[in-house]
Amino acid sequence: MQxxxxxxxxxxxxxxxxLRLLHDSPNWRIMNFNFEAGQELPVHSHDVESxxxxxxxxxxxxxxxGESEIEAKSGSMLISKVDEPHGIKAxxxxxxxxxxxxxx
Amino acid sequence: MQxxxxxxxxxxxxxxxxLRLLHDSPNWRIMNFNFEAGQELPVHSHDVESxxxxxxxxxxxxxxxGESEIEAKSGSMLISKVDEPHGIKAxxxxxxxxxxxxxx
Numbered sequence: 446m447q448x449x450x451x452x453x454x455x456x457x458x459x460x461x462x463x464l465r466l467l468h469d470s471p472n473w474r475i476m477n478f479n480f481e482a483g484q485e486l487p488v489h490s491h492d493v494e495s496x497x498x499x500x501x502x503x504x505x506x507x508x509x510x511g512e513s514e515i516e517a518k519s520g521s522m523l524i525s526k527v528d529e530p531h532g533i534k535a536x537x538x539x540x541x542x543x544x545x546x547x548x549x
Numbered sequence: 550m551q552x553x554x555x556x557x558x559x560x561x562x563x564x565x566x567x568l569r570l571l572h573d574s575p576n577w578r579i580m581n582f583n584f585e586a587g588q589e590l591p592v593h594s595h596d597v598e599s600x601x602x603x604x605x606x607x608x609x610x611x612x613x614x615g616e617s618e619i620e621a622k623s624g625s626m627l628i629s630k631v632d633e634p635h636g637i638k639a640x641x642x643x644x645x646x647x648x649x650x651x652x653x
Contacts, residue, residue: 451624520555
């Protein structure tokens with residue numbers, strides 16, 4: 446059993462999002478991405494059979510990759526196959542939880 | 550691609566926690582548990598090779614099942630093998646995200 450306090454991972458970078466690895470196992474990888482306003486995880490996809498979950502913890506932005514951008518704020522959750530285009534961009538300082546099962 | 554607004558799942562019950570299924574696939578099951586103060590997911594385990602993540606979204610309580618209770622509040626995350634005892638109890642109204650990979 447491992448208990449993490451996500452507040453301790455709230456570090457940001459001026460040159461791009463700050464990716465913090467929280468957990469990695471054969472079942473999944475769990476990460477925290479921290480964005481300054483204007484930063485983004487560009488739309489991308491991987492040609493593998495996994496799924497990704499992106500949960501906005503704090504802040505605001507948009508989910509990208511679909512036919513239109515979708516507003517994302519605390520409590521907004523994207524679930525997608527990783528072989529479908531997905532991304533997120535921040536309009537305020539934003540923290541998100543990202544999990545990929547199985548890890549890629 | 551599926552986008553969920555967790556605010557829409559914030560329903561509570563007087564007779565026990567309210568479990569809302571958010572996503573189910575061969576890779577994982579993702580759920581939202583909503584607790585009134587005093588309610589709990591009792592300590593339990595399952596004899597299978599999966600892992601569980603419990604993230605506190607709002608409210609306060611304790612992670613249970615370890616040698617001692619561990620304070621849990623917004624941003625606290627438990628990661629455990631499901632064959633190890635784990636549980637959570639609420640001291641205030643509390644919402645948690647639970648994911649199990651692979652699902653059991």
